[in-house]
Amino acid sequence: MKGAGLAGIAGLAGCVGTGDPGSGDGSDGGDGSDGGDGSDGSDGSDDSGNTAMASEINVWGWDVAARALQITAEEYEAENDATVAVEEFGRSAMKDRLQTNLLSGSGAPAVSMLESVDGPSFIATDSVAPLTDEIEEASVQEDFVSGKWEALTVDGDIYALPWDTGPTAVYYRRSVYDEHDIDPSSIETWADLIEEGQKLPDDQYMLNLPEGDLSGVWRYQFRQLSGEPFLDSGEVNIHNEKSLKVAQNIKEIYDADIAANIEGWTSAWFSAYGDATIASLPSAAWMEGTLRAELPDTAGDWGVYKIPALESGGPRASNWGGSNLMIANQVSEEKKQRGWDYMEWSLATEEMQLAMYDEYGLFPALETVYDEPVFDEELDFYDGQAARALFAEVAQNAPGYRFTADTPEVSQAMETELQRMINGEQSPEEAVQAAAETVGENTDRDLA
Structure with a gap:
């Protein structure tokens, strides 16, 4: 609109x-x-x-x-x-x-x-x-x-x-949620989302958790908790309690078998969202433009809600x-x-x-x-939802994040260790500790 x-x-x-x-x-x-x-x-x-x-x-x-x-x-x-x-x-x-x-x-x-x-x-x-x-x-x-x-x-x-x-939100297909009696307003935590995802049939998934982008999922959820990968004094800080909560959440999503594993931005990925094989897409405000351009036939069947909290009453704003x-x-x-x-x-x-x-x-x-009034408009793409107002609220509440020249080291280490975790090779505690040690070794930083 x-x-x-x-x-x-x-x-x-x-x-x-x-x-x-x-x-x-x-x-x-x-x-x-x-x-x-x-x-x-x-x-x-x-x-x-x-x-x-x-x-x-x-x-x-x-x-x-x-x-x-x-x-x-x-x-x-x-x-x-x-x-x-x-x-x-x-x-x-x-x-x-x-x-x-x-x-x-x-x-x-x-x-x-x-x-x-x-x-x-x-x-x-x-x-x-x-x-x-x-x-x-x-x-x-x-x-x-x-x-x-x-x-x-x-x-x-x-x-x-x-x-x-990139204020975050969960994009969802209204027709799928309606068909399976999934109420987005009832999803306040990731545990709620996992529970609601169990309502879908075996050939349909609540969301996508692709290999190769686990570190991206970790980062926006870590930022959601106001996590910082490095302290002001420079020490590595990705093995703390906040990081562990995120790793545990990723494992719980994976173990619940509600997530597909399709490489992002591929033709298969677009097809899965186009035919609603995947019902939800945690992403950011910029995803709207991609969906409008690549999946025009789905316009009017999308809605958005804030990303779930990692625990009841927790923050639901981040940036991606x-x-x-x-x-x-x-x-x-x-x-x-x-x-x-x-x-x-x-x-x-x-x-x-x-x-x-x-x-x-x-x-x-x-x-x-x-x-501006444009942020209160009811948008056809979202079946009349005033989605811009939701994104504006999230944008103003999203915590900052300390990127550094060593951020790629964090991403690579978290990707490797989270993948080993969901493969059953190690626990969430071992994953974040191993990632922190790798970053410390590769950047000559101490661990917090």
């Missing part, structure tokens, strides 16, 4: 031309066309001696997020004497190319997407420009959900501006995913100025954030928009 007054803006999607992300010809950087010397597309300094803004910048993004940026780029160009060239990549391809170009010192765009989980590792390369002064001057930090900033802040400096966030925009250190000051101006326009402006959400389902991290 279109937000009030946004149809015209959203209809601009796709109007900004994209370059060829696979050409590798340096047109986005090292030769000066969008690189660090400002020799092309740069206005130099104005009469007062202040750095002027470049007349052209490149912006990198992936998939629907890049298409969302095309909306704001078109609007920005209409209001400013500048060109914003958005290039669309696949997710992995963009990450790999961006990291290579950042480390080499040339070829990076002025502005690019940065997932929160990647923030600390990219910042650690000294190739990302700090934006603390710009954010303070614009007075926008308080306008965004507080949980976004921790992953973007290192030693007191902020290195990116929040874009979307979310992106930001960053500026490369290697580009000229003129391009940095233009890049920031475009970023502030796109991400700190309510109209632009709502346009991107309306068209592509990218849930805004800009919490000042949550009071």
